[in-house]
Amino acid sequence: MSGENTQATPADNDPVTEEVTIEEGAPQDTLEADVQGFAEGANVNERIAQLEAELEDTKSKWLRAVAEEQNVRRRAEREKQDALKYGVTNFAREMVSVADNLRRALESTPDNMKDTDVIKGVDMTERELQNAFKKAGIKRVEAAGQPFDHNLHQAMFEVNDPSQPAGLVAQVMQDGYVIHDRLLRPAMVGVTKGGPKYEAPQGEETPGATEAYEAGTEEAGANLDQET
Template identity: 35%
Template structure:
């Protein structure tokens, strides 16, 4: 019986040793799997980091490209505006000259020499107006028009039954526009009822 007990104990020890070996093998297998996963993760981390960095660089490049396109568009628009209004300074300087020409042409005289002088002044005035019109300068129509504060500057008010309310009755000084920009508003008298 003792022999049977010893055999049973030997079988139990063998089973325990086998179980311990299985547990150790299982733990080693798990450790190896974990190491492999860690290696894969470690391998993925640099790749994913590089992919993320590449994505950031692409985004920065797209933003830089958009900024550059906006800069080019603004520069082009500024150049177009500068070309469009290049005559602005010259026109502003010539408006008082035009006013003086008009005052000179309004003089009434009976002398033949004065009439020929006024005719010469009229010719110079016409040439000046033609040159300004070629640059895009236009006179602002005012008399009989509805008062527009963007185009007219009211300096006097009158009450008249001949005109509608808020209508320009008289132009005291002509106004001018360069293309679509008001250079000088027309100074006017406005009817108020």
């Protein structure tokens, strides 16, 4: 109708409030989420501890690998130095026999022939060979009159001489040689016996010759023949 009042009433102007429905399961879901989060946090801590243990194990293996690599390098360097120092050992053993023959030739030369050109040439060759030995670190063992040392000498026979201290080298049958700090060939010697015990001079570190001789004859492979 034309006279009808179409203005909204105050009741119609009130805001519409939506009804909020709280699900009964919401508090339980929140609790489960909290429990799950706590469990995940515990797993993270365990994982961190596991990773730290693996890191420590890897570090230990790495340190061992570095130490082994250093040992290999040192060993290779030592072998290289030994090869440089002792690489000519077998050749040197052959050459000392040549030196023996040259020395025997000089020692057996009659006096009336020592001034000949041939003997002078032999003497010069022997001296040149000894110089070559020196450059290669090869030295003759000085044995005559020295206390017996089983590290350098090989006893071939005994010399009964009460006037000399026991255990001295009385005679050299064949010269010995060393190359640097290693024995190349032992000197073959005769050793005194029957005299008083050898006493080293004051300040000399050489062990008693008698003890060295008695302890070392078997080690040196000595073949003792009694000399009367």
